[in-house]
Amino acid sequence: MARTPNSTEIAQPKVGIVSLGCPKALVDSERIITRLRAEGYAIAADYKGADLVLVNTCGFLDSARDESLEAIGEALNENGKVIVTGCLGAEANVITDRHPGVLAVTGPHQYEQVMTAVHTHLPAPDHPFVSLVPESGYRLTPRHYAYLKISEGCNNRCSFCIIPSLRGDLASRRIDAVLREAEQLTKAGVKEILVISQDTSAYGLDVKYAPYKWRDKERQTRFRDLCEGLGELQRETGAWVRLHYVYPYPHVDDVMPMMADGRILPYLDIPFQHSSPTVLKAMRRPANIDRTAERIHKWRAEVPDLVLRSSFIVGFPGETEQDFEHLLSWLKDARIDRAGCFKYENVTGAASSALEGHVPEEVKEERWHRFMALQAELSDERSKVQIGKTIDVLIDEVDEDGAVGRSKADAPEIDGEVFLSDATGLKPGDLIKAKVTAGDQSDLWADPVT
């Protein structure tokens, strides 16, 4: 009879840690040890008992740099397999010039990069009893969908937004780490990956599109390579890949063939915010709106079922009736399928608060109602076109009344739902075909196709 091994029977890879420097470096070491332990690594007490040694360095004073370089040399002599991290790691050439034999060098607070280097040179045990943390990490979303954060911060300086002052400039994650996370998510049963950031199409700009290997192929840290990698996972597992916060830069065109052949969902969440060139200028928005309209028409010719979701602000300081009407007619022309609309509000610290021409509240209110009425009309038209079609539905919830899911055109939480009345035998995460029987401004009703 098969027997489950206990933890003492499973070989645990052992990592030795040499921690130098100040309390902040010590906290970094603690965090790294926590991650290592959670993934099933053991911590070795000495060089001889370690399969690999991590040296967390200090580079504050010359004496500390010397001490760090000596410690790396000692670890190399005693053990041979050494990864270096910490403050001196920010000057990788100082380390590699003196010790060319080190396996990898990462900078301070780069926990993810340290873990990536450890995984590369000493793979984690893969028995689930050894790991206290699920391979896909802890998530707060339902089991069948997950957000995949590809970067922090933003290089834009929109006048109504304080995110760059809170989170700093764009800081992209390495593409291999992102794709590995996505792969782990699909292995854990995730059926939909939602790519998020502040500016998804700018991914990699800050790291000059640095290349890394994933699955034996070099990939650049850039939007197109990210989509290609995620598209590969879609091909293998069927998991949907949905792109959020994409700006309509020219290179977004690269993803259209991937949408056309089903590797990436034909869905783009683009926060346009407005269409009037005057308002966009006052908002300091990236991308040129005239070219954007052209681009949308081109995309639709290539991907006829493309769904565009966006958010808009009405009543921005200086917005005239003419600007607002520009927005309404642009909305019709671009056929934005899903739109959220916000009445402009001052945000403490945002440059737009100081602009002239603040719009009275009652005017904002009136414009908001006109915007929403037009949007409801456009969404309703779109839903009616779906009636009679057979669509893919990802099941989110099942109860005694039936099941609720989403089509490819619906992101969780923000878009519509698909209600299925006859839903026996379904469970969350199932991907089924259903024939649409009715629709309104946001939701569809459908019958499963057996």
Ligand code: SF4
């Ligand atoms: S609104 Fe978006 S793009 Fe503009 S600064 Fe804020 S986070 Fe960046």
